Amino acid sequence: MKTTVLIAHEYGQPEVLNLESHSLPTLASGMARIQVKAAGINPIDARRMTGEFKHAQLPQTFGTEFAGVIVELADANTTWKIGDEVLGSGGSFTHATVIDVPLENLIRKPQNIEWNIAGSLAGAAQTAMTILDEMGPAQSLLVHGGSGGVGSILIQLAIEKGMNVVATASEKNQQHLQALGATPVVYGEGLIQRLHSIHPEKFDASIDMSGNEDATQASLATVKSGGFMGSIAGRKLSSSQIRPVWVKRNINNLQHVVDGVADGRFDWSVSREYPFENAQEAYTDVLTGHTKGKSVLVFQ
Numbered sequence: 001m002k003t004t005v006l007i008a009h010e011y012g013q014p015e016v017l018n019l020e021s022h023s024l025p026t027l028a029s030g031m032a033r034i035q036v037k038a039a040g041i042n043p044i045d046a047r048r049m050t051g052e053f054k055h056a057q058l059p060q061t062f063g064t065e066f067a068g069v070i071v072e073l074a075d076a077n078t079t080w081k082i083g084d085e086v087l088g089s090g091g092s093f094t095h096a097t098v099i100d101v102p103l104e105n106l107i108r109k110p111q112n113i114e115w116n117i118a119g120s121l122a123g124a125a126q127t128a129m130t131i132l133d134e135m136g137p138a139q140s141l142l143v144h145g146g147s148g149g150v151g152s153i154l155i156q157l158a159i160e161k162g163m164n165v166v167a168t169a170s171e172k173n174q175q176h177l178q179a180l181g182a183t184p185v186v187y188g189e190g191l192i193q194r195l196h197s198i199h200p201e202k203f204d205a206s207i208d209m210s211g212n213e214d215a216t217q218a219s220l221a222t223v224k225s226g227g228f229m230g231s232i233a234g235r236k237l238s239s240s241q242i243r244p245v246w247v248k249r250n251i252n253n254l255q256h257v258v259d260g261v262a263d264g265r266f267d268w269s270v271s272r273e274y275p276f277e278n279a280q281e282a283y284t285d286v287l288t289g290h291t292k293g294k295s296v297l298v299f300q
């Protein structure tokens with residue numbers, strides 16, 4: 001079977017991205033072969049493309065999440081069958097028309113969830129759940145960068161746990177934050193003063209999606225002594241008190257978010273859809289870092 005893969009032979013801007021056709025090897029035991037219908041694009045994909053992160057040797061492939069249809073199973077199986085609609089996450093290979101995925105990474109796609117939503121859930125959902133797992137109990141939470149992929153679901157999960165959430169974003173995304181249930185604040189100069197007037201008490205915890213100095217200083221000034229302060233940005237920060245957080249794959253965490261999206265408890269917004277053939281344009285947009293919700297590649 002053939003697959004068309006998004007691949008880069010060098011680091012750089014989106015011009016380095018190519019679509020190449022490859023023959024797939026015999027499907028290995030424990031794996032399912034998936035015809036991809038939709039695959040979210042995350043900032044990490046664009047940051048690997050530019051070489052900011054060099055996680056893999058060149059040439060490199062991209063994409064950590066997907067939704068699609070099982071077209072082949074390596075072994076006799078009582079849980080899965082050909083034609084099942086699934087979603088999940090993998091390494092960095094899901095921006096391709098056909099992919100091979102370990103069975104333990106799959107969950108069933110609820111019928112009432114559209115492909116573009118199903119294909120963009122796994123990365124941000126599991127990251128947000130990892131943050132809450134590592135944070136531990138908290139009553140109040142400050143989110144720096146709450147309007148993007150991870151922040152949008154994190155706010156809803158935190159509110160589900162009974163937390164009071166204050167979140168930052170640019171001016172244009174303030175309403176989006178409010179609709180998610182957070183108290184919105186504009187990031188940038190004067191942030192600490194704005195936080196003091198909106199939330200005079202110290203926060204129990206903060207999480208930073210941006211990695212910038214304003215966010216670091218605001219956390220140090222507004223989180224109570226001993227409170228959790230984390231960052232998922234993967235950038236060098238000026239304070240060692242802000243703990244780096246890295247996503248952990250956890251199928252139960254993913255199922256929790258998928259169930260909530262399927263039954264309407266959680267809102268999941270896809271802001272931009274791109275045909276797979278337009279991947280260069282999609283990566284250009286994701287590089288700007290100002291999305292509302294998720295960006296998704298869709299496949300015919």
Ligand SMILES: NC(=O)c1ccc[n+]([C@@H]2O[C@H](COP(=O)([O-])OP(=O)(O)OC[C@H]3O[C@@H](n4cnc5c(N)ncnc54)[C@H](OP(=O)(O)O)[C@@H]3O)[C@@H](O)[C@H]2O)c1
Nearest residue numbers: 043044145146147148149150169170173210232246247290
């Ligand atoms: N550590 C991990 O395991 C892990 C996992 C997933 C993601 N990440 C990283 O986490 C970051 C966020 O991911 P994402 O998918 O949520 O990205 P995203 O969808 O691009 O969202 C970025 C968010 O940051 C906000 N932002 C932009 N500039 C900011 C600033 N100066 N101060 C505060 N907030 C600012 C944006 O708000 P506006 O649009 O309103 O400007 C938006 O809310 C990315 O860098 C990604 O690579 C890490």
